[in-house]
Amino acid sequence: MLDREGFRPNVGIILLNANNQVWWGKRVREHSWQFPQGGIKYGESPEQAMFRELEEETGLLPEHVKIIGRTRDWLRYEVPDHFIKREIRGHYRGQKQIWFLLRMVGRDCDVNLRASNHPEFDAWRWHEYWVPLDVVIEFKRGVYQLALQELSRFIHRQDHPGAQRNRRNQHKAAAKSPAPQTTESEQTK
DSSP states (O other): OOOTTSEEEEEEEEEEOTTSOEEEEEETTSSOEEOOEEEOOTTOOHHHHHHHHHHHHHOOOGGGEEEEEEOSSOEEEEOOGGGSOGGGTTTOOEEEEEEEEEEEOSOGGGOOTTSSSSOSEEEEEEEOTTTHHHHSOGGGHHHHHHHHHHHHTTOOGGGSTTHHHHHHHHHHHHHHSOOOOOOHHHHTO
């Protein structure tokens, strides 16, 4: 299913662990690494497609992740002709994607790269958030940059596991310290 401009509707998935590292998969029988992604089927919402692709490519189920955010609009990339099958050249230009940022709430052992009959990845690892920009295939680099940049706004300190503990400690410290004294001149300002 292509749009009028020759772009296939698709979802991209950036999965974070508790340390805000991203899940990075190695494509089967290739030495190229990428984020999980896949096409949106007719009648599917982007969110439904994201959960289906997540399960097919990583074995993770909705209960293993939490949606943190998604891109506002479609992000596009064009695929070079030598990567396009001859029979669709001239019609197919590339992918238009809605990207989702997910937090892994399951465990690493929940990942199952053989969850589908046609695995996409044969290895995976966690990487620092921006590292994929240096190693993804060239024609996807621009869309990865846009997705990572836009979705980075959803990564707050409160998403980090130690943040809750730090907030509690700050509240305890504030309760123990005396309230700051104000002078009469400060009160009238």
